[in-house]
Amino acid sequence: MKVIKVGTVFSGxxxxxxxxxxxxxxxxxMFACDNGERIISCDYKVEFEKxxxxxxxxxxxxxVDKLYADRTRQTNYVQxxxxxxxxxxDNNFYQDVILLDGSDFExxxxxxxxxxxxxxxSIAGARGGFEDTRGTLFFxxxxxxxxxxxxxxxxxxxxxxxxxxxxxxWKTMQNVFSELGYYFSWQxxxxxxxxxxxxRRRLFVVGFxxxxxxxxxxxxxxxxxxxxxxxxxxxxxxENMAEGSMQSVEGQLRQIDEKKGEPEERxxxxxxxxxxxxxxxTKNFMHxxxxxxxxxxxxxxxxxxxxxxxxxxxxxHTNTKAGRGRLRHLTMREVHRxxxxxxxxxxxxxxxxxxxxAGNSIVVDVMMNIEKQIIKAMNW
Numbered sequence: 001m002k003v004i005k006v007g008t009v010f011s012g013x014x015x016x017x018x019x020x021x022x023x024x025x026x027x028x029x030m031f032a033c034d035n036g037e038r039i040i041s042c043d044y045k046v047e048f049e050k051x052x053x054x055x056x057x058x059x060x061x062x063x064v065d066k067l068y069a070d071r072t073r074q075t076n077y078v079q080x081x082x083x084x085x086x087x088x089x090d091n092n093f094y095q096d097v098i099l100l101d102g103s104d105f106e107x108x109x110x111x112x113x114x115x116x117x118x119x120x121x122s123i124a125g126a127r128g129g130f131e132d133t134r135g136t137l138f139f140x141x142x143x144x145x146x147x148x149x150x151x152x153x154x155x156x157x158x159x160x161x162x163x164x165x166x167x168x169x170w171k172t173m174q175n176v177f178s179e180l181g182y183y184f185s186w187q188x189x190x191x192x193x194x195x196x197x198x199x200r201r202r203l204f205v206v207g208f209x210x211x212x213x214x215x216x217x218x219x220x221x222x223x224x225x226x227x228x229x230x231x232x233x234x235x236x237x238x239e240n241m242a243e244g245s246m247q248s249v250e251g252q253l254r255q256i257d258e259k260k261g262e263p264e265e266r267x268x269x270x271x272x273x274x275x276x277x278x279x280x281x282t283k284n285f286m287h288x289x290x291x292x293x294x295x296x297x298x299x300x301x302x303x304x305x306x307x308x309x310x311x312x313x314x315x316x317h318t319n320t321k322a323g324r325g326r327l328r329h330l331t332m333r334e335v336h337r338x339x340x341x342x343x344x345x346x347x348x349x350x351x352x353x354x355x356x357x358a359g360n361s362i363v364v365d366v367m368m369n370i371e372k373q374i375i376k377a378m379n380w
Contacts, residue, residue, distance in 0.1 A: 001025065001026055001380065002026070002110075002380040003026040003027060003028055004020070004025060004026065004027040004028070004110045004111055004375075004380060005027070005028050005030050005108060005109050005110045005111070006020070006027050006028065006029050006030060006109065006110065006111045006112075006113070007029075007030045007031045007032075007105055007109040007111075007112050007113075007148060007150070008029075008031075008032050008033070008112070008113045008114060009032075009033040009034070009097045009100065009112075009113075009114040009140075009141060009144060010033070010034060010097065010114045010115055010116060010117065010137075010141075011032040011033055011034040011078070011082060011114075012034060012078060012082075012357060012360050012361050012362070013078065013081050013082060013085070013341070013345075013357045013358070013361050014032070014082055014085060014086050015339075015340070015361050015362035015363070015364050015367045016111070016113040016154070016362070016367050016371070017029060017032075017085075017086050018085075018340070018341060018345065018364045018367075019340075019364050019365075019367040019368040019371050020371065021248075022248040022251050022342070022364065022368055023251050023368055023371065023372065024251070025371070025375065028089060029086055029087065029088040029089060029092075030088075030089050030092065030105055030108060030109055031088065031089070031092035031093070031094060031100075031105060032082060032086075032088050032092070032093050032094070033093070033094035033095070033096070033097050033100050034076070034078045034079065034082070034093075034095075035068075035076065035078075035095050035096050035097075036074070036075070036076035036077055036078040036079060037078070037356070038068065038072050038074045038076060039072075040067065040068060040071040040072050040096075041071065042067065042071065044098050044099070047064075047067065047099055048098065048099055048101075050063065051063060051064065051099050051101055052101055057090075057092065057101075057104040057105075058090070060099075060101055060104070061091075061092065061093075061094055064094065064095050064096055064099045065095060067095075067099075068095045068096070076095065077349045077350075077353045077357070078357060079093055079095075080348055080349060081346075081347075081348055081349055081353075081357055084346045084348045085345060085346050097114075097137060097140050097141070097144070098137075098140055100144065101147070102143065102144040102145075102146075102147025102148040103147050105147075105148045106147060106148060106149055107148075107149055108148075109148050109149075109150040109151075110150060110151045110152065110378075110380070111150060111151070111152050111153075111154070111371075111374070112144070112145060112148055112150035112152070112153045112154075113153070113154045113155075113156075113367075114141050114144075114153075114154075114155060114156075115155060115156030115157050115362065116137040116138045116140070116141050116157065117137060138157075138173065138176075139176070141155065142176050142177070142180060145180050145182070145207070146180055149209070150209070151208070151209050151210070151213075151378065152206065152207065152208055152209070152213075152374055152378065153182065153205075153206070153207045154204065154205070154206055154367075154370060154374075155177075155204070155205040155206075155207070156202055156203065156204050156205075156362055157202070157203050158202060158203065159188045159201050159202060159203045161173070161203060162188075162203065177205065177207060180207070181209075182207035182208060182209060183207065183208050183209075183210075183211050183214035183215075184205055184206060184207035184208070184214075185205075185206060185214075185217070185219070186203060186204060186205040186206070187203075187204055187219045188201055188202065188203055188204075189201070189202060189204055189219070189220075189366050189370075190202075191340075191363040191365065191366055192225055192296055193222040193223060193225070194220070194222070194223055194363070194365045194366050194368075194369050195223050195225065195228040195230075195252070195253070195365045196338060196339075196340055196363050196365050196366075197225060197230070197231060197232050197233045197235070197236070197295065197296045197297060197338070198233070198296065198297040198298075198299065198300065198338050198339075198363070199296055199297070199298060199299055200299045200300070200363055201299075202362065202363075202366070204219075204366075204370060206219075206370065206374065208377070208378075210378075213377045213378050213379075214377070216376070216377040217373055217374065217376075217377035218373060219370070219373065220369035220370060220372065220373050223369075225296075228252075229252060229253065229254045229255070230246070230253055230254070230255065232295040232296070233294060233295060233296060233297045233314070233316070233338065234293070234295065234316075235255075236334055236337040236338060237263075237316060237318075237330075237334055238260075238261035238262070238263050238331055238333060238334060239260055239261060239262065239263060239318050239319075239320050239323065240260060241255050241259070241260070241261065242257075242259035242260055242261035243261055243333055243343060244259075244343045245257050245259050245261075245343065246337055246342055246343045247342045247343060247344060248342045248344075251368065253337075253340065253342060253365070260320075262320055262321075262322050262323075263318055263320075263322075263323065263328060263331050264331070265322070266351075267328040267329045267330075267331055268318075268323070268326050268327070268328045269307070269315070269326070269327050269328060269329070273307055274327050276307065276309075277290070277307060277308070277309055277310045277313070277315060277327075278290050278292075278309075278310055279309065280309075280311070281309055281311070288311070289311050290309055290310040290311045291310060291311075292310050292315045292316060292317060292327060293315075293316050293317055294314065297314050297330075297338055298312065298313065298314050300314070300335055300338060300339065300358060300359045301313075301359045302355065302356040302357075302358075302359030302360050303355070303356070303359070304329070304330070304335065304355050304359055305329065305351060305352050305355040313329075314329075314330050315327050315328065315329065315330075316328060316330065332347055332351055332354040332355070332358075333347065335354070335355060335358040335359070336354070336358050338358075339358050339361050339363055339364060340363050340364025340365040340366075340367075340368075341358075341361075341364060
């Protein structure tokens with residue numbers, strides 16, 4: 001089998017990379033890029049010209065590393081998580097997609113994956129679209145496709161982009177994809193249709209440089225959740241499956257032993273918070289579906305560690321000796337399981353950061369099924 005050369009931006013905790021690992025597909029990580037939600041103040045046009053003037057990819061990376069070190073004291077926790085789980089070629093982890101020179105990787109990447117920040121198009125957010133600076137990062141992704149010229153690209157975003165600005169945003173995006181010279185198709189895929197008990201719908205665009213390969217490609221068929229080894233959120237909870245017990249076996253997440261765990265005390269809610277999260281809301285924000293212990297989790301959000309109402313967040317009762325039927329948040333390990341990461345994935349950041357990183361990720365099992373279809377179409 002071909003060793004697939006992969007590059008990712010807005011890399012997060014490495015869903016495409018984890019998918020290839022679970023598929024046992026030989027691959028080489030050429031580069032990754034994520035600023036860890038840090039913001040620096042600079043003239044990006046001037047700085048990019050400085051980056052372009054440097055002679056090697058290593059010099060460019062080190063220049064941007066220093067730029068971030070000089071202008072922010074914040075740690076890139078995404079980079080910390082990524083490098084604790086994946087080995088990228090020549091330490092090629094970049095800090096900023098705007099300052100990444102794709103020409104250094106021209107014709108050196110088979111599969112290029114990214115999903116620009118979704119908040120500007122999200123139904124849950126302000127939906128600022130391209131007027132939001134996060135929305136304009138879409139064009140940086142496309143610039144990199146044009147510079148890198150990968151054989152295949154995958155672009156991911158929230159499905160709200162389709163209806164933003166009465167559809168004109170999506171029309172613009174399709175025009176840009178077409179101008180890149182790629183043959184592409186798109187589809188909305190839901191995690192619950194690919195073996196993960198979470199309602200999480202996302203837009204995926206897959207583009208091919210070669211027309212014949214494109215014509216062989218089709219998006220994956222749905223999988224019945226009830227036929228999967230772990231069909232409910234409860235099947236992934238620590239009290240039913242101890243830490244280390246959920247692993248990928250021949251690409252499928254399974255419980256490998258009968259060990260049961262005990263969630264830490266810090267995840268339980270006080271009675272005051274229980275009353276709050278179970279309430280329907282306020283006059284201006286009223287929800288009546290404050291349900292707990294759902295068989296299929298609500299879509300995980302990056303701020304899930306905050307005490308939101310049960311109508312928008314996931315809470316479960318734990319009937320262990322320590323739990324005594326009390327209500328709690330999902331644990332760090334549980335939210336990663338619900339994003340398709342086996343227990344072999346190393347969590348090396350705080351609870352707040354782990355929640356953010358999982359909530360920002362792409363569900364691994366969805367990515368796996370897309371990658372399988374790409375590999376088939378490309379005869380890799």
